[in-house]
Amino acid sequence: MSQPSFSKWNFQEVSPGPTYQTRDELIEWIREYATTGFHYIGTCKMGTDSLSVVNTINMKVWGVERLRIIDASVAPSSFSANTQSLTYVVAARAADLIVAEYKMKQKSAH
Structure with missing residues (x-):
């Protein structure tokens, strides 16, 4: 300048x-x-093909036990809005899946 x-x-x-x-x-x-100012989206593809990182059933990482990705990185593409609301929706859905999985395990243990 x-x-x-x-x-x-x-x-x-x-x-x-x-x-x-x-x-x-x-x-x-x-x-x-230096830091990033970007909100990464779509870096951990959700799906069933060979390029997918996360499965579509319970957000677990393919081939890694006890690891889920629960943020905007599982979104299929970018959009022109803040990613916070998307992350809330993904997290709420994941919480429902985790609770349901836990309840199922509790039932089968009895």
Whole structure:
């Protein structure tokens, strides 16, 4: 932002700031402060094909015992809204499935 072409707007660099100038300084800043601002969706496909990570029955990870994925990553595609409401719906459905599975195990134990 310190280039002459931006001078008429009087911009000032906010982050990482003027104290980070060299490549090594910038890499140091990135390692210290960089985070993601994205809400990942669709990174753990739910389904029955060979590319699926999570099954469609009870949200369990294929081939891994006692692990479920219960967040927006099981959604099939992205959408233009906050992922919080989707995560609530996925979590509520998963909670219902887990409770039902627990009750079934309790019945069979007696």
